Amino acid sequence: MVSKVPGLVRYIVVRGLMVIPTILVLYTFVFLILRVLPGDPVLAVIGTRYIPPEQLERLRELAGLNKPLYEQYLSYLLGILRFDFGVTLVAPQGVPVWDYIKLRFPATLELTVAAFLISVIIGIITGILSAYFRGTILDESLRIYSVLAYTLFIPWFGMILQYIFGVKLQLLPTGGRISPGVHLESITGLYTVDSIVTLNLSAFIDSLKHLLLPSLTLGIVLSGAYTRLVRNNMIDVLVSEFVRSYKARGIREWKIALYSFKNAFIPTVTLMGLQFAILLGGAILTETTFNWPGMGTFIVDRIEYRDYNSIQGAIIFFALMVGLVSLIVDMVYALIDPRVRY
Amino acid sequence: MFIFPSIASLIKLPGSLKIIVGVLIVFIVFLAGLLAPIIAPYDPVKSAGPPLTPPSPKNLMGTDHLGFDVFSRIVWGSRIVLQVVISATLVALIVGVILGIVSGFYGGLLDRLLSMIMDSLYAFPSLILAIAIAAVLGPSPYNAAIAIATVYIPTYYRMIRGQTLSIKSQLYVEAAIAAGLRDRTVMLSYIFPNLIYTILVILTLNIADAILTEAGLSFLGLTVSPPTPDWGFDLRIGQRFLLSGYWWLSVFPGLAIMVLALGFALIGEGLSDRLQLRGLR
Numbered sequence: 299m300v301s302k303v304p305g306l307v308r309y310i311v312v313r314g315l316m317v318i319p320t321i322l323v324l325y326t327f328v329f330l331i332l333r334v335l336p337g338d339p340v341l342a343v344i345g346t347r348y349i350p351p352e353q354l355e356r357l358r359e360l361a362g363l364n365k366p367l368y369e370q371y372l373s374y375l376l377g378i379l380r381f382d383f384g385v386t387l388v389a390p391q392g393v394p395v396w397d398y399i400k401l402r403f404p405a406t407l408e409l410t411v412a413a414f415l416i417s418v419i420i421g422i423i424t425g426i427l428s429a430y431f432r433g434t435i436l437d438e439s440l441r442i443y444s445v446l447a448y449t450l451f452i453p454w455f456g457m458i459l460q461y462i463f464g465v466k467l468q469l470l471p472t473g474g475r476i477s478p479g480v481h482l483e484s485i486t487g488l489y490t491v492d493s494i495v496t497l498n499l500s501a502f503i504d505s506l507k508h509l510l511l512p513s514l515t516l517g518i519v520l521s522g523a524y525t526r527l528v529r530n531n532m533i534d535v536l537v538s539e540f541v542r543s544y545k546a547r548g549i550r551e552w553k554i555a556l557y558s559f560k561n562a563f564i565p566t567v568t569l570m571g572l573q574f575a576i577l578l579g580g581a582i583l584t585e586t587t588f589n590w591p592g593m594g595t596f597i598v599d600r601i602e603y604r605d606y607n608s609i610q611g612a613i614i615f616f617a618l619m620v621g622l623v624s625l626i627v628d629m630v631y632a633l634i635d636p637r638v639r640y
Numbered sequence: 641m642f643i644f645p646s647i648a649s650l651i652k653l654p655g656s657l658k659i660i661v662g663v664l665i666v667f668i669v670f671l672a673g674l675l676a677p678i679i680a681p682y683d684p685v686k687s688a689g690p691p692l693t694p695p696s697p698k699n700l701m702g703t704d705h706l707g708f709d710v711f712s713r714i715v716w717g718s719r720i721v722l723q724v725v726i727s728a729t730l731v732a733l734i735v736g737v738i739l740g741i742v743s744g745f746y747g748g749l750l751d752r753l754l755s756m757i758m759d760s761l762y763a764f765p766s767l768i769l770a771i772a773i774a775a776v777l778g779p780s781p782y783n784a785a786i787a788i789a790t791v792y793i794p795t796y797y798r799m800i801r802g803q804t805l806s807i808k809s810q811l812y813v814e815a816a817i818a819a820g821l822r823d824r825t826v827m828l829s830y831i832f833p834n835l836i837y838t839i840l841v842i843l844t845l846n847i848a849d850a851i852l853t854e855a856g857l858s859f860l861g862l863t864v865s866p867p868t869p870d871w872g873f874d875l876r877i878g879q880r881f882l883l884s885g886y887w888w889l890s891v892f893p894g895l896a897i898m899v900l901a902l903g904f905a906l907i908g909e910g911l912s913d914r915l916q917l918r919g920l921r
Contacts, residue, residue, distance in 0.1 A: 300777035307715055319760070320756075320759070320760040320763060321757060321760075323757050324761070327757075327769075328772060331772060331776055332776060348887035445902070446902070448746075448905065449852070449901040449902045451897045451898050451901070453856075453859050453875060453894070453895055454875060454891075454893075454894025454897065454898065456894070457878075457891075458891070458894075460882065460883065461882055461887055464883070465882070470881060495654055539702050575763060575765040575766070576765065578765040579766060579767035579768050580767075582767060582768060582856075582860075583767070583856055583859065583860075584773065586859070586860065596766075597771065598860055601771070601775040601860070601862075604775075609772060609775060613768060613769075616764070617666055620763055620764055621763075624763060
């Protein structure tokens with residue numbers, strides 16, 4: 299028992315350090331794309347307009363382009379440590395990108411967390427059903443579901459839901475996070491959480507209604523992978539020696555199911571980590587489809603302005619998030635499966 | 641009769657139904673793209689009737705807001721998605737496989753460095769990375785292909801490197817190395833042939849993924865400029881009219897994207913079922 303805790307701590311520290319190269323590689327990659335590929339970021343912003351030389355110089359300074367390449371690389375890297383992701387180049391000029399991230403990220407977080415929960419819940423239920431009734435029509439249709447869900451194109455699926463629930467049935471809003479007239483005090487930026495904290499029932503219902511279609515869209519698309527994984531793992535466990543011996547000993551069916559699921563759950567955690575990247579990518583399309591004011595729509599807006607500073611900041615922020623989540627997943631893994639710790 | 645397996649026994653192999661359906665879908669879409677001038681009833685960028693006409697025998701999938709025939713646009717649009725996706729995945733495949741074999745075969749510092757870079761890129765959302773690259777290069781099918789190729793190199797690299805490592809430790813490869821064959825010969829004639837089936841599985845599954853990524857880039861306006869027919873972009877345009885009830889502008893292009901992705905996914909799944917049968921996984 300004594301050696302158990304230091305093992306876990308050491309594991310977490312080692313894993314934490316391993317995230318650093320990942321982030322460095324991604325930062326370098328994004329930096330190189332934006333600096334070395336053809337096209338000057340500043341000239342891209344200006345387009346064909348005429349700009350006086352001193353204004354051009356100011357733009358170059360804002361973009362950090364007036365310094366040598368290695369200095370740009372290092373100073374931006376050091377800036378990240380202070381949450382300095384550079385400033386916007388246009389519309390409006392000179393606003394810290396971090397201000398936008400603070401404003402937009404909670405929206406993306408709310409959407410992705412909701413979608414994540416939906417995908418895991420649907421995936422686990424369908425996976426268990428599929429495993430229990432393996433070989434039946436239910437199993438076959440759930441297996442088809444898992445392939446179809448994977449090939450669903452997020453904007454298309456979102457639009458179908460918009461059309462059914464928004465246009466035809468008029469039940470749910472088709473875009474935005476909250477209705478214009480609803481007042482809500484922003485604390486965390488997660489509207490559903492804020493409305494609960496401030497005991498604002500009408501805002502809670504309204505924000506939940508707005509959240510439902512986007513998170514359902516993203517959640518269902520991602521659920522297919524869990525369906526399949528949970529099914530296959532459950533079957534592996536259900537036919538294993540220990541389940542057979544439980545059955546022989548007359549242990550109740552539902553208890554066996556519980557034990558089986560615990561064992562089948564560990565690989566599911568790995569998938570959750572892998573799915574996070576797909577979740578973020580899918581969020582961009584979901585946000586664009588539902589006009590959801592998160593990081594995805596921020597990037598798309600900034601692409602239209604050709605504001606590379608903002609794009610770079612947003613993408614590096616995403617890289618930090620990916621690193622953080624992989625770390626969290628590994629820690630969860632170490633907690634639920636003692637074999638992982640050394 | 642004993643040498644050639646009957647069709648019935650071929651179908652009994654695991655995954656056959658998936659492969660057959662998948663190949664059929666892909667074949668039809670390829671044919672549509674190839675024979676677009678013959679199949680499409682109208683010019684995709686010329687008015688074929690009043691704007692926003694619902695589907696009818698005259699316009700099978702209706703007309704869009706400019707009066708263009710939606711069906712003809714989908715037939716022509718298959719060309720863009722096929723060209724972009726096939727060229728992008730082939731480039732990713734060639735680069736990823738070469739780096740993967742070399743990295744797995746030689747090991748050492750190069751292997752560690754490459755693995756670190758590829759693992760990092762793999763961990764990042766491929767769509768977001770593709771958006772960044774395509775946005776910097778500017779919207780065009782060519783640039784979209786470069787972006788998609790870049791983000792999928794790690795997919796091939798990781799799989800091939802892993803397989804190379806396990807094949808390398810097989811006796812016949814060790815014998816070939818001990819016999820003094822040149823490294824290139826060992827990699828090309830002893831390792832690569834054993835990777836072909838794996839490559840085929842990854843390729844088909846990856847193409848399915850790449851189709852959705854390409855559609856994503858198109859949806860965000862990073863592939864073509866109007867009025868070029870393109871599934872993802874037409875879907876985006878269609879959304880504006882969907883909320884007013886004109887569903888056919890977006891439903892059909894989206895279906896086209898998914899059916900094609902499904903076709904490749906089915907082939908990949910079927911091949912992967914067979915791979916498991918052969919005990920390679």
